[in-house]
Amino acid sequence: MITVVGMDGSPLGPLAESALASATLVVGGRRHLAALPVSAVPAAVAGVRTVVLGELAPALDVLAAHDGDAVVLASGDPGFFGIVRALRERGLAAVVLPAVSSVALAFARAGLPWDDAAVVSAHGRDLRPAVNVCRASPKVAVLTGPSAGPAEIAAALAGWDRRLVVCERLGSDAERVTACSLASAAARTWADPNVTLVLASDPGPGHRAWLSRPRPTWGGELPFTRHGGWALGEEEFDSRDAVITKAEVRALALARLAPAPGMLVWDVGAGSGSVAVECARFGAAVVAVERDEQRCQRIKDNAARHAVDVRVQHGEAPQALDGLPAPDAVFVGGGGPAVAQAVAARRPARIVVALAAIERAGAVHSALTNAGYAVDGALLQASRFAPLPGDVHRLAATNPVFVLWGTAGRGAPS
Numbered sequence: 001m002i003t004v005v006g007m008d009g010s011p012l013g014p015l016a017e018s019a020l021a022s023a024t025l026v027v028g029g030r031r032h033l034a035a036l037p038v039s040a041v042p043a044a045v046a047g048v049r050t051v052v053l054g055e056l057a058p059a060l061d062v063l064a065a066h067d068g069d070a071v072v073l074a075s076g077d078p079g080f081f082g083i084v085r086a087l088r089e090r091g092l093a094a095v096v097l098p099a100v101s102s103v104a105l106a107f108a109r110a111g112l113p114w115d116d117a118a119v120v121s122a123h124g125r126d127l128r129p130a131v132n133v134c135r136a137s138p139k140v141a142v143l144t145g146p147s148a149g150p151a152e153i154a155a156a157l158a159g160w161d162r163r164l165v166v167c168e169r170l171g172s173d174a175e176r177v178t179a180c181s182l183a184s185a186a187a188r189t190w191a192d193p194n195v196t197l198v199l200a201s202d203p204g205p206g207h208r209a210w211l212s213r214p215r216p217t218w219g220g221e222l223p224f225t226r227h228g229g230w231a232l233g234e235e236e237f238d239s240r241d242a243v244i245t246k247a248e249v250r251a252l253a254l255a256r257l258a259p260a261p262g263m264l265v266w267d268v269g270a271g272s273g274s275v276a277v278e279c280a281r282f283g284a285a286v287v288a289v290e291r292d293e294q295r296c297q298r299i300k301d302n303a304a305r306h307a308v309d310v311r312v313q314h315g316e317a318p319q320a321l322d323g324l325p326a327p328d329a330v331f332v333g334g335g336g337p338a339v340a341q342a343v344a345a346r347r348p349a350r351i352v353v354a355l356a357a358i359e360r361a362g363a364v365h366s367a368l369t370n371a372g373y374a375v376d377g378a379l380l381q382a383s384r385f386a387p388l389p390g391d392v393h394r395l396a397a398t399n400p401v402f403v404l405w406g407t408a409g410r411g412a413p414s
Helices: 014-022 030-035 056-065 083-089 102-110 127-136 150-156 182-186 247-257 274-281 293-305 336-344 358-370
Strands: 002-007 025-028 049-052 070-075 095-097 118-121 139-143 162-168 176-181 194-200 264-268 285-290 311-314 329-332 350-355 373-380 383-388 392-397 401-408
Touching: 002 014, 002 083, 014 095, 025 030, 025 056, 030 049, 030 070, 056 083, 070 083, 102 139, 102 162, 102 176, 102 194, 118 127, 127 139, 127 150, 127 264, 127 285, 150 162, 150 182, 150 194, 162 182, 176 182, 247 274, 247 329, 247 350, 247 373, 247 401, 264 274, 264 336, 274 285, 274 293, 285 293, 293 311, 329 336, 336 350, 336 358, 350 358, 358 373, 358 401
Parallel strands: 002 070, 002 095, 025 049, 025 070, 118 139, 264 285, 264 329, 285 311, 329 350
Antiparallel strands: 139 194, 162 176, 162 194, 350 401, 373 401, 383 392
């Protein structure tokens, strides 16, 4: 039998002590093995074999081949981004004795609730999706790893209003909890292991939902019930100068952009920010690029109205795109072929362009095709019900819009 024992610096419980007393194999990291009381593993008497957990695969091989009771030592709750998943995927059943998870401990040290927090792991993974969740959500716990620690996270969050609480070596005598700015965190060297809390300076209203989930996208209500789904009506946005992507166009654009947590989306020529806000409601991190200063404020107001975080970049594309973090998907609502070409040069997986001018459609198609994208498109012509006297209706046509979308292919130039 395999028993997985979680460790958080507290004394071992009786079940863990009993499992260790009967084990003939103990697997764990050096710090976990060193933290065991001498009496817990009577190796000299019982001939207990210990294996230092470094590379996961060799340790799993040893566990699979072992005939007898084994104990695996792990941090905190081993079922939460821990070794239990790897054991199950290998077909190894285990009894799990969890301790307090490192995330729960980190929020406890910070004195914060965490039922409204997102939790992501950058340990042994690409850092970008974790950072994008930090860009989109006001409260995130990041399980860090080598080359994906607080300094790297802080550097990637430049331009976003965030602060860090770095919790190093939780549960040990060397535990340290540090609240700091992005600039301070980026300039320091941090001890492993650590959990990093990424917090918005202004987290917005409180969270009283019955379902634990990141708060900013939907508040304390069921997903999308407050504003009636996606492709929201124009009345849901302040668009006093009528610069807004119509709901029918937004519906198709959202389908092609496929915004989701872990992604970064650009909304270029954002106008009122309707596409940016809708992408953020799906949990994506969003940068809205807009040349008009008054519209920039309007985007911020619309984002606040829908309780999402949208970073607004004031400037005219394509120059305003310089220095922005690499996107996963881009919506171009203004700028035409030159902007489409500049966007394609940044190699997002998906690009969607909305065009009112007939002459620009062919040029944008060529720009995306020449950049190596597989391009498709549609002309959207919607007619909406409009009331007439006598409780009857007519059809009122909206302006036709070309929507082109490009998908990066294997043959795309790098």
